[in-house]
Amino acid sequence: MENGTILFNPGSATDRRWQEHFGVGLIHVTSDRIDPELVLYDDPRHLRNVSRR
Secondary structure (H helix, E strand, O other): OEOOEOOOOOOOOOOOOOOOOEEEEEEEEOOOOEEEEEEEEOOHHHHHHOOOO
């Protein structure tokens, strides 16, 4: 957190560049919490397994 701002960079969902995994970020927001979740995967087809709550 920086000056009340949450910074969240999960990386690229389609280009690994120099990383071992692809990644997407999910941020779950409720009235009293903000919970970031990093989802790492090896193949873009794995995104089919990511579901919304």
